[in-house]
Amino acid sequence: MFTRRTLARLMAAAAVTATPALSQNRPPLSRIAFGSCANQTMDQSIWDAVLSYRPDLFLFCGDNVYGDFNSADAANLKHAYEEAGKVAGYSKLRDTVSHLAVWDDHDYGLNDGGVEFAHKAVSKELFLDFWNAPATDVRRKRDGIYDSRIIGPPGMRVQVILLDVRWFRSPLKVTDQRGAPGKERYLPDPDPAKTMLGPVQWAWLAEELRKPAELRLIVSSTQILAEGHGWERWGNMPLEKQKLIDTIRASGAKGVVLVSGDRHIGALYRETPADLYPLYEVTSSGLNMVYWAAKEAGPNRLGALYAAANFGVVDVDWWERRVVLALRDDGGNTRRSVEIGFDTLGITT
Template identity: 45%
Template sequence: MKRAALLVSMIGLAACQAPGPISIPGITRAPQSAEEALEAYYRGLPDELYPVAPEGLPLPSSDTVLTRILVGSCLNEEKGDNQALRSVAAMPADLFMMIGDNVYGDTDGEAYRTGDADLTELRESFADLAARPDFQAVRKAHPMMVAWDDHDYGLNDGGKHFAFRRESERIHERFWGLANKDVGAWPGTYYARTFGPEGQRTQIIMLDTRYFRSDLTDTDAPGAAGKERYMPSSDPNQDMLGNDQWTWLENELQKPADLRLIVSSVQVIPNVHGWEAWSLLPEERARLYGLINETGANGVVFVSGDRHTAFLYRADDLLSYPAYELTASSFNKSYRDTTDEMDAAQIGAGYPKENFGSLDINWTEGTVTLAIHASDGSTVEEATDKFR
């Protein structure tokens, strides 16, 4: 690990010099960035440094009709056995989506500050997750799809300027068995899967809101309601998804589907708070809504995590049909028992205790019921959307 820290120092010095050869094995020209220079080092790391999730169930076949999907986020892998995870394992479902902060691999000392290019803490966190009996039970119970957020990305509130993001991506994709899938062939962790025949077709789009995202705009009133940490930006050059992911998303939205779940690690619809969310990049969020409308993508429901509180939302003026969002957070990172947060689009009170979410699809009626569940599996709040 000391070698990695030394390498980072070498790269920092090299980046300040005029173009010319530097003595880093495997690089034949001057690196254009610290990321590029680190690639040679990362390519030489042994496979045993990459933790792997316990063997899980394969995804449903492409013709499988989905009727229940479970979702959750924010799991501190160092805490004890978790009732919410146990409830997920015990509840019948066709699929489970773990959608960010699946570990907290940046809390002991962020690699960005300490120069730990090996991302030691992140690797250890994933190894700890793999060893948890409650997580192993979930892996045995349900096929899984995953997204990442900042704490399993490796940098709190991090975006595209995280110098070690390429290695973070490797750790993520190797752990979840994605390295040899389509998502492993491009930068970022976004991917999509479709299940069911025509008329009963569910498309799940897993966005990457970390790898390409611009820096956010710091608040001018820290702690103030609606401006707690950040505030919306008027900069038209700020980005959430990056050009390649935007193009990919446009193509995905043009594919046939009856119900589409757009999974974003951070919230999409609400405007009331100043924490990370699409509302901080208003032009990017308008672009998302516009793309859904322009492609004629029907049946879109947003799914998010991150907030350490579960919420349901409905907005009637964003798409050509009512837009719903389910925020499921968190498994075991609850900070309070009640919340008074209330967005204009919010359905009922938020639920800040340990929780997870579900989406129940009734193909006969053409509806999906979004629900928030307490850690014991009981239903706290629900809303039904007619997606046909």
């Protein structure tokens, strides 16, 4: 006989690993929460606020543990997952709330790491085991951990696309002026041979965006739209950032919203590409890893940075035809938000 805890874990895992057809038969999502950067050695009381929000779905957007390692046994990453499993709020959310996850560099195993990381196959198996991916999960048979789900009935479908911006990503161009504002660590690199996603994942993304859905959340562990800083971001490979925009446009996909983490700050962004509706991005980071002294230019940022512990939310009102992107603090209070009408995102149904 299953214990209540075991049954709850099985139910949550089943909701996450459901086939697209089963996912479409679920009630429409209206309360989606997400976050990144949760150091397993530090206080994680923010989970109380996340659970009080009562999300229909939670998205783990990377740095879900901090377990950098440089040996084939991946001992530090294994230990990090073991410690994370002991965090009460973290475990309660994983046991009781439907969730999806993607990694960033510190649960990938190498700070700012990409294609060059020698032990990524080991970290992939540890990731999939921690997130209870079944033996039949397609991610166990292909490179990378990119994934996608469509949840909700026709007319109220949310597609969640989780990009892997680590496994295939080319090396970044190192700054010529380390620490200088806007050039802190990396510089934009126009080399057309460099890639964020790799050809197979790019082709997969184009196909996913052509599937029917009303609202689409593209989750990238690193920021997509943010400008004005020299840390990791898609702007470090400007041709790849433009390719993402072009791929969205060419697919005809409406209702795309961008979700990211990584930066140890929270922020909202907007950019309006040519011949496309405005793209909005909400960055939520960190759940407990915070860059309190953050200060940076934000030419396409909406309002100020929020440099304190935070989680993000996507509130969808299907009847009022609007979505609210917001950042909430560790008490559950809204600190930054933007309301977007469906028409603004090209959603016509």
